[in-house]
Amino acid sequence: MTGSSPRRGRQRRHLAPFGTGRDVVSVGLESSALHDAYHTLLTMRWRAFFLLVFLGYVAANGLFALGYWALGDGIENAEPGSFRDAFFFSVQTLATIGYGKMAPRTLGANLLVALEALLGMVGLAVTTGLVFARFSRPTARVLFSKVAVVGPYEGVPSLMFRMANARSSQIVEARLKLTLIRNEITREGRPVRRLHDLALVRSEHAAFALTWTAVHPITPGSPLAGAEPEALREAMADLVVSLTGIDEGLSQSVHARHGYRSDDIRWGSRFADILTPGAERSFVDYDRFHDVEPLDAAPLAPPEPRSVRNP
Structure with a gap:
């Protein structure tokens, strides 16, 4: 109703889209980008997309490195208690590189490797699909x-x-x-x-x-x-x-x-x-x-x- 104050709740501000004549605030809609993550990842700028991929890559390896580090001496040929070795072992596992120098030696480490290998394959497939979709999306210049x-x-x-x-x-x-x-x-x-x-x-x-x-x-x-x-x-x-x-x-x-x-x-x-x-x-x-x-x-x-x- 004209003149009434908008009710409280989720709000999303639009910076004066053409046709509105002024800035607009949407009330009552879900404003989180997670509810439309695919569209957000598909339409964001390339710089922001690659920055998000890089941060996700570092965060995933960091979380798994914490898991390996918490298991103690679970990685063969790694310095005991070294978070650095745990992090780079996670990088090798996530990318399925496997140089053969460091390897899991305990049941807990092997289970964590299996989980990370699975998530690595899924993450690679999703990222590859997004990059292909962004390149193949037809646009006019x-x-x-x-x-x-x-x-x-x-x-x-x-x-x-x-x-x-x-x-x-x-x-x-x-x-x-x-x-x-x-x-x-x-x-x-x-x-x-x-x-x-x-x-x-x-x-x-x-x-x-x-x-x-x-x-x-x-x-x-x-x-x-x-x-x-x-x-x-x-x-x-x-x-x-x-x-x-x-x-x-x-x-x-x-x-x-x-x-x-x-x-x-x-x-x-x-x-x-x-x-x-x-x-x-x-x-x-x-x-x-x-x-x-x-x-x-x-x-x-x-x-x-x-x-x-x-x-």
């Missing part, structure tokens, strides 16, 4: 412009942003969707977070290879008709871009998503030209991909807004 612009296109004020395929392979059957999300007031006077699909001049691309400038004409029927920068800012407006297609090299579906906040829209501007045509070949200058320029003339007057209840 799409570069989105840092800002969107509003300027004339074919004589109509239009919202524009551009994208580039950062891979050498093409994205075939690419489909693009643009959604405006903002705060509005219903006829009953209740605040809602409403989604509006914005029509694009071209929403499909047969073979997305280099760059693609998406254009939404701000016609009288557009949700952005008559919108002003300050009004969009007060409504916490977000633009969410979703691109899907098939990677030509992998023959698998890939997707990319990006978002623009109201402060990321440059009104009365245009993107800098990045294509330089030549007699034999053309050049695309990606160093200017994010550059915008002010319009030489004043932007066209926005059309009259359609009937929309804004906050």
